[in-house]
Amino acid sequence: MNILILGGNGMLGPWVVDALGDRHRLRITDIGEPPETTHEWRQIDVSNVDDVVDSAEGMDAIVNLSVLRPHRRVAFDVNTRGNYNMMVAAVTHGIQRVINTGPHFQLAGPGYEDWDFDLNPDMPPQPGTRLYAHTKALGQEIDRVFTTTHDIYLQTLLFYHLYDPADIGNGPGGSGLESLGRDMMVPYSIAWQDAGSAIRCAVELPLERLPTRVETYMLFTDLPHGKFSNTKARGQLGWQPQYHLESLWNKS
Amino acid sequence: MRLLLTSATSDFGRSVAGLLAPDNDLVLTDLSEHAKGHEHVITCDLGDDDSTDRLVDGIDGIVHIGYGGHFASASDLLDQHTRCTYNLLTAARSAGVPRFINLSTLKLLSDYPENLTVTENWRSTPSVEPVILSAHLSEYVCREFGREGGIKIANLRLGFPLVDGDTAAAVASGSTAALAGDDLRTALNAALIADLAAGAQSAGSPHPASFRTIHVQSPIPNRRFLLKGAASILGLWKGQGVA
Numbered sequence: 001m002n003i004l005i006l007g008g009n010g011m012l013g014p015w016v017v018d019a020l021g022d023r024h025r026l027r028i029t030d031i032g033e034p035p036e037t038t039h040e041w042r043q044i045d046v047s048n049v050d051d052v053v054d055s056a057e058g059m060d061a062i063v064n065l066s067v068l069r070p071h072r073r074v075a076f077d078v079n080t081r082g083n084y085n086m087m088v089a090a091v092t093h094g095i096q097r098v099i100n101t102g103p104h105f106q107l108a109g110p111g112y113e114d115w116d117f118d119l120n121p122d123m124p125p126q127p128g129t130r131l132y133a134h135t136k137a138l139g140q141e142i143d144r145v146f147t148t149t150h151d152i153y154l155q156t157l158l159f160y161h162l163y164d165p166a167d168i169g170n171g172p173g174g175s176g177l178e179s180l181g182r183d184m185m186v187p188y189s190i191a192w193q194d195a196g197s198a199i200r201c202a203v204e205l206p207l208e209r210l211p212t213r214v215e216t217y218m219l220f221t222d223l224p225h226g227k228f229s230n231t232k233a234r235g236q237l238g239w240q241p242q243y244h245l246e247s248l249w250n251k252s
Numbered sequence: 253m254r255l256l257l258t259s260a261t262s263d264f265g266r267s268v269a270g271l272l273a274p275d276n277d278l279v280l281t282d283l284s285e286h287a288k289g290h291e292h293v294i295t296c297d298l299g300d301d302d303s304t305d306r307l308v309d310g311i312d313g314i315v316h317i318g319y320g321g322h323f324a325s326a327s328d329l330l331d332q333h334t335r336c337t338y339n340l341l342t343a344a345r346s347a348g349v350p351r352f353i354n355l356s357t358l359k360l361l362s363d364y365p366e367n368l369t370v371t372e373n374w375r376s377t378p379s380v381e382p383v384i385l386s387a388h389l390s391e392y393v394c395r396e397f398g399r400e401g402g403i404k405i406a407n408l409r410l411g412f413p414l415v416d417g418d419t420a421a422a423v424a425s426g427s428t429a430a431l432a433g434d435d436l437r438t439a440l441n442a443a444l445i446a447d448l449a450a451g452a453q454s455a456g457s458p459h460p461a462s463f464r465t466i467h468v469q470s471p472i473p474n475r476r477f478l479l480k481g482a483a484s485i486l487g488l489w490k491g492q493g494v495a
Contacts, residue, residue, distance in 0.1 A: 049327065072300040076335035080389075084330055087380075111399060129342070129396050137396075138334050138389055145388070146380050 007066030019196035046082035056089035061097040083139030106136040187225035191243035259321035298336035313351035319387035326382035333386035398463020411469025422470035451484035
């Protein structure tokens with residue numbers, strides 16, 4: 001499969017490239033400097049529709065990893081209008097498979113998170129007005145509306161805390177004591193490697209197995225808190241976390 | 253009431269200004285690309301700087317054109333209806349502006365067949381046409397501010413077309429979704445002071461509703477959209493078959 005990756009050289013990008021790179025032909029794009037890669041590379045700005053449309057030519061799928069958090073204008077440019085540009089590109093080139101990513105609170109904002117348990121990806125979104133969540137939620141809504149009038153399948157993968165297991169005591173040589181309890185405020189954590197494999201599962205899932213054109217998944221490892229549910233990601237994507245990050249929530 | 257009106261130099265903005273002016277002290281504003289040459293219009297690009305803070309200082313209510321303002325590219329429309337609306341609401345909430353009216357459109361529901369009893373409780377069905385998608389996203393921004401509270405937001409979805417005159421003019425237009433200017437004036441002035449919690453499930457809670465969507469078209473006999481919100485929240489047209 002020919003896959004366009006937007007925001008491919010950010011935090012998550014290299015892990016996605018690792019997960020997909022030996023199975024697909026990748027076109028990695030980012031606004032920043034090029035990564036060290038053997039894959040095709042283009043420097044583009046996702047807020048520029050021509051950049052995105054040009055980059056999508058000849059692709060079978062788009063994976064959107066682009067994100068900008070603190071700067072208000074650029075956050076809207078990237079997180080909101082960037083999604084519009086991505087969908088215009090998908091329509092222009094007849095690309096059916098679009099995979100979007102974002103933080104869990106673009107769906108489960110304070111209105112849910114402070115009160116409820118068993119939060120799942122099929123709830124109505126309540127992002128609130130925090131800039132990051134709000135702008136990503138608007139982008140997600142744009143994507144959804146496009147699927148109502150175009151033959152596009154949208155899979156959205158929601159993440160929050162991402163860890164390298166080796167750094168938190170769950171891998172060789174690490175100590176978990178410093179990290180203990182870090183996962184208590186928002187118990188929603190995943191290893192970078194498992195995040196990459198989740199995107200691979202989404203990319204490779206046959207479209208005919210998607211129940212609807214818009215499917216959203218909460219991606220985190222198996223956690224005991226009961227705050228959120230990753231059942232749908234496990235069942236529909238066939239994704240299995242390999243790292244359980246016990247040192248975040250286990251005293252011994 | 254001292255009101256701020258956005259997109260004030262657009263055709264629709266001028267119409268709204270004309271309706272509000274007799275009863276209110278209007279402050280007109282528009283983006284710099286449109287405000288040039290309009291000496292009574294304050295230029296403000298609705299950024300996240302202190303110019304937007306100054307714009308809302310001392311304002312009692314804001315009437316925001318969330319649909320039907322200036323023509324623009326898709327990219328600019330999306331920017332204005334998301335980022336600019338977000339900035340304006342952020343500044344307004346911070347300044348303690350008590351009331352915000354977003355002027356949206358009933359075209360967000362026009363996919364539903366006319367025989368259906370479409371009320372504010374029906375899900376909108378926006379298209380990807382930039383003008384419509386932008387109106388939908390403007391509502392989205394407003395809804396999230398309303399969810400958090402701190403400012404009362406009335407989201408008025410207006411009928412179409414807008415015709416000069418009274419309800420009889422709406423009837424004469426032949427459109428079942430028409431909105432007469434006189435009826436819009438009545439609805440706007442009511443929305444500026446209405447108790448938005450009226451009839452809401454949360455009316456008796458410590459945090460009553462701070463975002464309500466209200467459908468506003470003329471109360472013509474064969475009207476396309478039901479006007480339950482106009483009756484229960486704005487107290488309008490109850491004697492004309494609206495309930």
